[in-house]
Amino acid sequence: MNGKVLERKASPRADILSNYAGATVMAVGAHPDDLELGCGGTLARLSRAGARVVMVVVSIPSRLRSRRAEAMEAAAILGCEIRFLTPNRCSRVEDLKTHQLVAMIDGLVKELRPAAMFSHCLPNLHLDHKLVYDACMASQRLSYFDIFCYSPTSCHAVNIPFFPHAYIDITETIDAKMKAIRVHSSQFDSRGLNTERYKEADAVVGQIVGVGYAEGMEIVRMKVN
Numbered sequence: 647m648n649g650k651v652l653e654r655k656a657s658p659r660a661d662i663l664s665n666y667a668g669a670t671v672m673a674v675g676a677h678p679d680d681l682e683l684g685c686g687g688t689l690a691r692l693s694r695a696g697a698r699v700v701m702v703v704v705s706i707p708s709r710l711r712s713r714r715a716e717a718m719e720a721a722a723i724l725g726c727e728i729r730f731l732t733p734n735r736c737s738r739v740e741d742l743k744t745h746q747l748v749a750m751i752d753g754l755v756k757e758l759r760p761a762a763m764f765s766h767c768l769p770n771l772h773l774d775h776k777l778v779y780d781a782c783m784a785s786q787r788l789s790y791f792d793i794f795c796y797s798p799t800s801c802h803a804v805n806i807p808f809f810p811h812a813y814i815d816i817t818e819t820i821d822a823k824m825k826a827i828r829v830h831s832s833q834f835d836s837r838g839l840n841t842e843r844y845k846e847a848d849a850v851v852g853q854i855v856g857v858g859y860a861e862g863m864e865i866v867r868m869k870v871n
């Protein structure tokens with residue numbers, strides 16, 4: 647040692663979302679509106695960062711045509727593509743046999759070859775959400791892709807324990823997220839449910855990491871290069 651103190655320059659943190667530029671990101675929700683609520687701000691950021699983002703809606707439980715149209719409009723607002731796994735009939739996820747649901751998710755993974763997947767998390771009140779979580783987790787055996795789980799989603803105000811590992815700054819995209827949520831008027835306006843609480847919740851999450859608005863994610867697996 648020559649007594650010199652090595653100077654270390656603080657390097658700017660890498661923008662992890664930009665790692666997916668030019669790649670495909672697959673986001674899976676049980677119903678129309680789940681993805682907008684759980685990770686809409688993150689998906690919009692990914693799209694703006696140059697990722698191809700494919701939103702996958704597994705089932706449409708009611709009002710087939712209007713809810714399908716709402717989901718398409720919301721996806722366009724977020725800059726995402728959209729796929730419906732059961733586009734031509736009203737159904738619940740649990741109407742599918744488990745092996746059918748797994749085969750559907752597997753088929754999309756094989757087709758899209760995603761660099762990352764966003765899934766429901768396990769702690770959800772809606773059983774359909776848990777079924778989709780299980781199918782998404784099963785698909786990780788097919789190939790390597792990063793997997794994140796977004797926070798529990800519900801039209802009603804419920805308190806479900808959720809402990810994120812990562813916080814995505816969505817200050818730039820909160821307006822797009824809220825616009826995409828409000829498009830689902832069949833779920834909110836027409837039932838007298840206020841959507842502003844989702845913005846307030848993202849503001850609270852943002853305070854944890856010192857930004858305006860954020861979405862919390864569980865990290866199931868993430869490759870660090």
Ligand SMILES: [Zn+2]
Pocket residue numbers: 676677680772775799
């Ligand atoms: Zn749902």
